[in-house]
Amino acid sequence: MMMIRRWRxxxxxxxxxCKSLTSLxxxxxxxxxxxxxxxxxxxxxGKTFESNAWNDHNRELDHHSCVGGNLWMMQQYKxxxxxxxxxxxxxxxxxxxxxxxxxxxxxxxxxxxxxxxxQDEERLETANTDxxxxxxxxxxxxLLPKTTEEVSQILKYCDSRSLAVVPQGGNTGLVGGSVPxxxxxxxxxxxxxKVLSFDEVSGVLVCEAGCILENLATFLDPKGFVMPLDLxxxxxxHIGGNVSTNAxxxxxxxxxSLHGTVLGLEAVTANGNxxxxxxTLRKDNTGYDLKHLFIGSEGSLGIVTKVSxxxxxxxxxxxxxxxxxxxxxxxxxxxxxxxxxxxxxxxxFEFLDNNSMDLVLNHLDGVRNPVSSSENFYILIETTGSGExxxxxxxxxxxxxxxxxxxxxxxxxxxxxxxxxxxWRIREGITEALQKxxxxxxxxxxxxxxxxxxxxxxxxxxxxxxxxxxxxxxxxDGLIEPYVYEWTSKHRGSISAEHxxxxxxxxxxxxxxxxxxxxxxxxxxxxxDPKGILNPYKVLPHSFFSP
Amino acid sequence: MKILVAVKxxxxxxxxxxxxxxxxxxxxxxxxxxxxxxxxIALEEALRIKEAGFAKEVVAVSIxxxxxxxxxxxxxxxxxxxxxHVEASxxxxxxxxxxxxxxxxxxxxxxxxxxxxxxxxxxxxxxxxMVAALLGWPQATFASKVVVLDKDKQSATVDREVDEGLETxxxxxxxxxxxxxxxxxxxxxxxxxxxxxKSKPIKKMTLEDLKVDIKSDIEIVEVTEPPKRKSGVIVSSxxxxxxxxxxxxxxx
Numbered sequence: 001m002m003m004i005r006r007w008r009x010x011x012x013x014x015x016x017x018c019k020s021l022t023s024l025x026x027x028x029x030x031x032x033x034x035x036x037x038x039x040x041x042x043x044x045x046g047k048t049f050e051s052n053a054w055n056d057h058n059r060e061l062d063h064h065s066c067v068g069g070n071l072w073m074m075q076q077y078k079x080x081x082x083x084x085x086x087x088x089x090x091x092x093x094x095x096x097x098x099x100x101x102x103x104x105x106x107x108x109x110x111x112x113x114x115x116x117x118x119q120d121e122e123r124l125e126t127a128n129t130d131x132x133x134x135x136x137x138x139x140x141x142x143l144l145p146k147t148t149e150e151v152s153q154i155l156k157y158c159d160s161r162s163l164a165v166v167p168q169g170g171n172t173g174l175v176g177g178s179v180p181x182x183x184x185x186x187x188x189x190x191x192x193x194k195v196l197s198f199d200e201v202s203g204v205l206v207c208e209a210g211c212i213l214e215n216l217a218t219f220l221d222p223k224g225f226v227m228p229l230d231l232x233x234x235x236x237x238h239i240g241g242n243v244s245t246n247a248x249x250x251x252x253x254x255x256x257s258l259h260g261t262v263l264g265l266e267a268v269t270a271n272g273n274x275x276x277x278x279x280t281l282r283k284d285n286t287g288y289d290l291k292h293l294f295i296g297s298e299g300s301l302g303i304v305t306k307v308s309x310x311x312x313x314x315x316x317x318x319x320x321x322x323x324x325x326x327x328x329x330x331x332x333x334x335x336x337x338x339x340x341x342x343x344x345x346x347x348x349f350e351f352l353d354n355n356s357m358d359l360v361l362n363h364l365d366g367v368r369n370p371v372s373s374s375e376n377f378y379i380l381i382e383t384t385g386s387g388e389x390x391x392x393x394x395x396x397x398x399x400x401x402x403x404x405x406x407x408x409x410x411x412x413x414x415x416x417x418x419x420x421x422x423x424w425r426i427r428e429g430i431t432e433a434l435q436k437x438x439x440x441x442x443x444x445x446x447x448x449x450x451x452x453x454x455x456x457x458x459x460x461x462x463x464x465x466x467x468x469x470x471x472x473x474x475x476x477d478g479l480i481e482p483y484v485y486e487w488t489s490k491h492r493g494s495i496s497a498e499h500x501x502x503x504x505x506x507x508x509x510x511x512x513x514x515x516x517x518x519x520x521x522x523x524x525x526x527x528x529d530p531k532g533i534l535n536p537y538k539v540l541p542h543s544f545f546s547p
Numbered sequence: 548m549k550i551l552v553a554v555k556x557x558x559x560x561x562x563x564x565x566x567x568x569x570x571x572x573x574x575x576x577x578x579x580x581x582x583x584x585x586x587x588i589a590l591e592e593a594l595r596i597k598e599a600g601f602a603k604e605v606v607a608v609s610i611x612x613x614x615x616x617x618x619x620x621x622x623x624x625x626x627x628x629x630x631x632h633v634e635a636s637x638x639x640x641x642x643x644x645x646x647x648x649x650x651x652x653x654x655x656x657x658x659x660x661x662x663x664x665x666x667x668x669x670x671x672x673x674x675x676x677m678v679a680a681l682l683g684w685p686q687a688t689f690a691s692k693v694v695v696l697d698k699d700k701q702s703a704t705v706d707r708e709v710d711e712g713l714e715t716x717x718x719x720x721x722x723x724x725x726x727x728x729x730x731x732x733x734x735x736x737x738x739x740x741x742x743x744x745k746s747k748p749i750k751k752m753t754l755e756d757l758k759v760d761i762k763s764d765i766e767i768v769e770v771t772e773p774p775k776r777k778s779g780v781i782v783s784s785x786x787x788x789x790x791x792x793x794x795x796x797x798x799x
Contacts, residue, residue: 221563316577322735370735388579389617396741403738412735415621416581417561419735 090537092182095547096164099140099183103161107143110153116191118142127186130179131172131233132435135503137180139166146191148266148274148305154187155303155533156272164533167299169241170212172233174431174444175502177298178241181537187303189240195219196306203311204263204280209240209304225311228255232428240304246296248498252474254347254384255312258295265291266306270529280308293524298500299535301528317388318347319395320420323402323411324375328453330407331377335449337407338381341398345391348382350427352472353456360426363433370412370423380427430472444473445488446497455488488512503538510541548602548658548720550593552627553648554586554609556618557668570769573668582618585663587625589726591733592694593661594626601696604628606655610647611635616749623744624736630749633757640669643761645677650757652682657721659703664689664725675725685718689727696720 107117118124119141128137145151158165164184171178180186192208195216199205203225207216213234217227229242231249241247243265246258255261264279277291294302325331331351338346354376360367371378381399385391395413402408414420447455452473488495489511496505496512509518522544525532532545558564559579567574582590593605607622608631609615619630633647652660665672672688679686691713692706707714708727718724736744754761782788792799 222565316579318579323738368732372737392617399738400742403742408738411738413624413738413741415587415624415736416584417559417579418584421561 090181090542091546093164093532093536093545093547095162095531096184096533096536097162099163099185103157103163104141106157107141107154110157111143111145111150116144116146118144124186127168127171127188128179130174130176132174135176135179135181137166138183139180139186140183142168142186142188144188144191148192148268151187151189151192151268151303151305152272152274154272155268155270158185158533159271159531162531162533164536166535167240167244167303169210169238169244170233170236172237173241173245173502174499175496175504177245177500177502177504177535177538181503184536189238189303189305192240192305193238198223199280202280202282203313204308205311206278206280206306206308207239208306209238209243211239213237213239213242220311221314224314226314228261228310228312229258232431239307239309243295243307244297244299244304245500246498248474250348250350250474253349258309259292261310262291262295262307263310264308265294265304267291267294267302267304269302270531270534274305275302278306278308282310296500298502298539300525300539301534303534315384315386317383317385317391318420319383319391320414320423321381321395321399321411322370322414322423322426323379323381323399324371324373324409325377325379325407326409327376331379331453332449334379334402334407337402338398341401342381342383342394345383345385345394346381347384348380350380350472350474352378352427352430353453354378356430356472357426359437360429360433363436364425364429367422367426367429370419370426371410373410375409378426380423427472443495444497444499445493445495447488447491447493451491451493455491501539506538507541507543509539549604549606549655550596550602550659550661551648551652551655551657552586552590552593552605552607552622552661553644553663553674554590554607554618554622555583555663555666555668556580556609556611556615557583557666560584560667566770566772570771572767572770580614580617582621583663583666583668585665585667585726585728587663587733588728588730589661589663589724590622590625590627591731592690592724592726593659594734595731596659596694596696597626599696602658606631606657608633608648608651610644611638619749620744621736623747623749624741625734626740627747629747631752632749633752633754635754635761639761640763640765641671641673642677642765643759643763644674645681646759646761647754647757648674648678649681650759651752652678654757658701659720660684660723662723662725664727672725675723679723682721682723684722686723686725687716687718688725690724691727691729694724694730 104117104119108114111117118127124139124142127142128139129135143154145154155165157163164182166178166180166184166186168178168186168188169190189208189210192210193212193215194208195211196206196208198220200223205216205220205225213227213229213231216239217230217234220226228251229247229249230251231237231242231247237247243258243262248257263281264277266278267275269275275290294304323334325334335349338349354374357369357374357378361369381395383391383395399408399411399413403411414423445455494512495508501509513521518540522540525540536545557580558573558575559581562579564578565574566572590605590607593602596602597605605627606629607619607627609619609622610633612635613632615632616630619632623630631651633651639647648660660675660678662675662678664675666674675688676686678684687703687705687707689708690705691708695704697703701720703718703720703722703724705716705718705724707716708729780791782791789799
């Protein structure tokens with residue numbers, strides 16, 4: 001069949017491009033590991049796609065890659081054949097126990113009934129599947145603890161019984177880190193959603209891990225504060241999950257990463273120990289700052305149950321401009337100029353390329369290109385400050401100067417919040433549009449700013465018609481498979497700028513970290529979680545933990 | 548022909564408003580203000596008519612404190628040719644605004660006056676109609692579809708969105724038209740236009756210049772939030788529902 005043939009062809013291409021990778025993989029999987037995650041998906045939906053004669057476009061191998069300052073690369077697979085999935089390549093650790101009725105009884109007792117001990121198939125179906133519908137586990141049980149004490153009891157029990165668990169928050173992750181790989185018990189902290197305290201002078205917010213990010217923002221708004229992070233998934237993601245994955249997002253350029261804004265947290269380790277590191281002080285140099293271990297550990301070292309975070313005063317004057325640039329060099333120069341001229345009021349600098357724009361325009365409703373002409377690159381510049389007129393003038397002056405200098409070919413400034421929302425919709429809607437468009441590979445890479453778009457052009461050259469390669473991302477943070485990872489590694493970038501390693505990139509860490517570093521990580525993991533029950537098969541390479 | 552467009556500076560549509568503690572009005576401190584969305588649509592329509600060749604000049608006018616100039620700048624950035632700012636220290640009610648616009652119309656002699664059908668802060672939906680009455684001009688309100696101008700006959704055809712459906716009117720010019728939501732999608736302010744707007748003039752006028760009597764017969768006594776919606780109750784059986792409908796809600 002034409003589809004499979006092309007698929008095999010691309011498989012060959014990928015294989016030849018990344019020889020080192022094939023040595024890490026089993027031979028029968030002719031696609032790269034990062035690709036195999038998709039095979040898993042399509043296997044289950046195989047029939048739909050193979051019999052679907054949508055359009056010729058779909059039968060080709062589409063690769064969408066998104067590149068960012070950190071970079072997101074999407075490779076879209078519209079055709080595929082059946083092949084072994086990464087999950088079946090992965091073996092369930094036989095040292096883990098299987099769920100037994102006595103376990104369910106125990107949980108019923110300590111959590112208080114069926115309401116908190118979920119075995120309902122429909123609900124489990126959702127909890128077992130990640131947001132991108134790429135990964136699906138087969139857990140038979142989801143627990144909904146209401147307090148830290150309950151989390152502690154659950155973990156203590158699971159550790160003694162050698163039951164593997166998956167901590168789960170909003171389940172909006174993009175690397176399969178929040179869903180079971182096999183039958184791990186899901187521990188969802190969604191019911192732990194209370195705000196515990198808020199200091200209106202210092203702006204320190206203390207809340208439970210299950211609070212939804214958008215709800216926290218709504219809570220802070222009337223008090224005149226904002227959360228230091230903002231991402232497209234804000235309506236569903238939990239702050240606990242954000243902390244556990246060290247989420248970046250659109251405001252990183254202004255407020256910095258969670259390693260800086262999280263002042264403290266409370267976490268429960270695998271044996272049920274509650275670690276109270278819930279400080280609210282900006283300055284506290286007493287011993288090793290252990291909270292940093294948990295920030296970004298993706299639930300593999302402990303379950304975060306409470307977070308203390310520094311929020312920022314809300315500044316009323318927000319301006320947003322949507323700019324068109326001819327080439328990537330102009331985008332980079334514009335970034336430098338923006339940092340220099342807009343300085344302290346610059347709060348976001350995002351970019352997307354033409355392919356991304358086309359994708360969004362084609363797949364989302366009610367969206368139009370703010371700039372009348374079609375250009376190669378589009379940039380979103382946002383300023384946040386306290387002086388409405390002053391900020392406005394500063395932004396206008398900067399943009400007009402850039403226009404005169406030829407850095408910018410066209411652009412618009414949003415006149416009201418509605419227009420601003422529609423600009424953001426374009427940038428934030430790319431992932432959604434990709435989902436609607438079909439199968440894709442998404443690479444979230446960070447590279448030195450000057451290298452960023454080179455990888456997209458490089459891939460375009462190599463993949464030609466096979467792929468639709470597109471790039472977008474947080475250019476301002478300096479925030480795109482086997483070939484991609486190698487390229488990234490060679491150019492001293494990170495293979496996962498923001499989304500974490502999850503299950504998708506668990507074996508790829510060596511592209512960005514040295515063997516000695518990884519060895520130490522493994523030691524720490526084994527120290528904190530000797531049986532490896534917390535979120536197994538993820539983050540660190542499987543080979544270190546298989547019996 | 549000249550088109551006069553009245554634009555109002557209001558609290559941005561997307562902002563969650565709060566009533567001031569003294570109940571004299573809505574809190575507008577540190578709150579994002581923008582051009583009234585209906586006024587944007589009105590201005591967009593005027594610009595399209597000019598681009599179609601039926602008008603020579605589009606003049607934007609705003610009445611209020613000095614920050615109104617920002618709103619006028621937006622209008623100029625969209626494409627209006629010049630702006631008029633009528634200084635006023637506080638916000639006026641529709642009749643006063645209508646009198647001011649009438650005076651302006653006597654000075655400027657436009658062929659068309661465009662307004663948004665209502666402002667989103669007071670929802671009055673009165674100014675356009677009052678202006679027409681004061682001037683003795685025909686009016687076509689809630690315009691929802693293409694406004695076609697007939698150059699020779701000096702008239703316009705307007706589709707109005709009314710409760711029963713669509714009504715098509717033909718009005719002789721000069722006339723007053725107020726715009727509704729579905730009329731058009733306003734353009735964005737592009738950088739080149741923002742640049743051009745910097746050199747477009749905004750004339751300042753005072754109430755004395757226009758000889759308008761601003762005394763109002765209406766005084767705002769109090770502004771309060773609507774009562775908070777009470778939470779619902781889940782009933783356990785049909786009988787209980789009927790009981791409640793009968794004895795508590797008194798609807799059965």
